Amino acid sequence: MPAILEVRGLSNFFGNVCTARDLTLDFEEGVLTSLIGPNGAGKSTLVNLVTGHLPVQQGRIRFQGRDVTRLPVHRRVRLGMGRSFQIANVFPGLTVLQNVLIPALALAGRTARPWARVSREASARRDAEEVLERVGLTAEREAAASALSHGDRRLLEVGVALASRPRLLFLDEPTAGMNPVERTRLLASIRTLAQEGRATFVLVEHDMDVVFALSRRVVVLHRGELLCDGPPERVRGDPRVREVYLGDEVAEPAEAGAAP
């Protein structure tokens, strides 16, 4: 499988604090990857750099074979990158449907038309409805996004990201603060979408159950550096990872009986 995203020698500093140090890694098409690491490991920084939310100070990024290091956010999105944010980042004053309509219309290249009518954009509306169905928000379509529960807002956030139909989609802690029902629903739709080959997912996650249940590959970051990279079983068994997490969740399932 060809790499959809190639990161080469990526470094980032906030003043003296290094949040990415000479990161080099490839993301392969169709491989659901999780980015994990303790707080401040540089997971969000990596996503921000790759998607263009932060300017790249050092290193190169290639997306689908094309150098995107200096491209602005909207150009990268047009090429097929997408993301959701750690803190729910929707359009609070707009309705749920409008929230997904904006990326759906943008995808179809139909936003730059001040003379057209949103109400007649049938195909974009269909796409938007389909996305809402996927994330289970069809019933809330006319509600203001600000009126949604926290979990629903997170679902909407993922829906807004999905509506751009990205080839590569970064989800930054998508299940944070969700109740179990919402979490199951979201994970199921991520799994389905991944299996359908609609997008290559990269999850930033804290919840190790989610990580090990979904991912085919786990990348562990620590203080901006690449600590470990491989299939979930190997990462779980890696002593360096256990050390970083200090007997945290990672160790639990496999090591429960073996601890000294």
Added chain:
Amino acid sequence: MSGWPRARAAAWLATAAILCALPFLATRFATYLAMRVMMLGIFALGYNLLLGRTGLLSFGHGAFYAAGAYGLGLVALHVSPHPLLGLAAAVAAAALLALPVGWFSVRSSEVYFAMLTLAFGMMFFALVWNARDLTGGDDGLIGVMRAPVDLGLFRLPIAKDPQLYFLVLLCFAGSVWLVHRVRASPYGLVLAGIRENAVRVEFAGIDVRRYRLGVFVLSAALAGLAGGLEVLLESGARPFMAHWTHSAEPILVSLLGGLHSLTGPLVGSLLFVAMRELIQRVTEEWMLVFGVVLLVIIMGFRGGVVGSLEQLLRGRRARREEA
């Protein structure tokens, strides 16, 4: 408001009927005031696409208003007095000025955007004030005639106020329709998205700057149209049209009427002109009284007059449905 389209359509029709009949029924002074309301309405309507819709606070729209006014004035004095040509020049002058100003300003957001537009506005005022040979300096442009609207087959005179009134009404209706269409368009939806969350719009694959620039130029063009009309009404352009205090007028009007609806700035314009007239009869210090009114609205009725009324009606309807 979407729940009662019929009542809404009726309200619009009634307003249109009143506006059409007004010059035949009302006094000349009332006709004059109605024209001022409509001009301010055009100005505020365009401005509110920027403030209410896109969430950008500009302090420089007086400059575009003046660009329209002087554009029409200069064309009328030096090229041709045809009012339609003059109005086209007014719109073009304002849009042309807005292009570079906007290009620099929309790169920043919030406070910096506001300050940049303020700085450009002050520069333009200084330019108008000092370029005496072209603009007449502190005298302004004087002696702009109201030539008839020559349509080839026939000519429509606008020399008298009730005649000019219909030209103003036409421009006003056109502006309302234009802004209504923009608000209902995908473009308008993206503008609302920018107001709500510009980063998320970028991550939808949209170049936010270009949309900001587009709406900036559009709002400036409407300001220019209003400025051009005022020159026809008052037979001249005044440099204080470009002053930053004039830039504040559409902001006050939008706050007064309500930021988040089409009708807000229109109701605001009506109230603004009416209040100014009424208060000035009692006291010279009209700004003092107006300030208090504005304070009450901002502290107590956040959505402006239209927003608060809507809330009131919605609440009542909800209670009726419950009962």
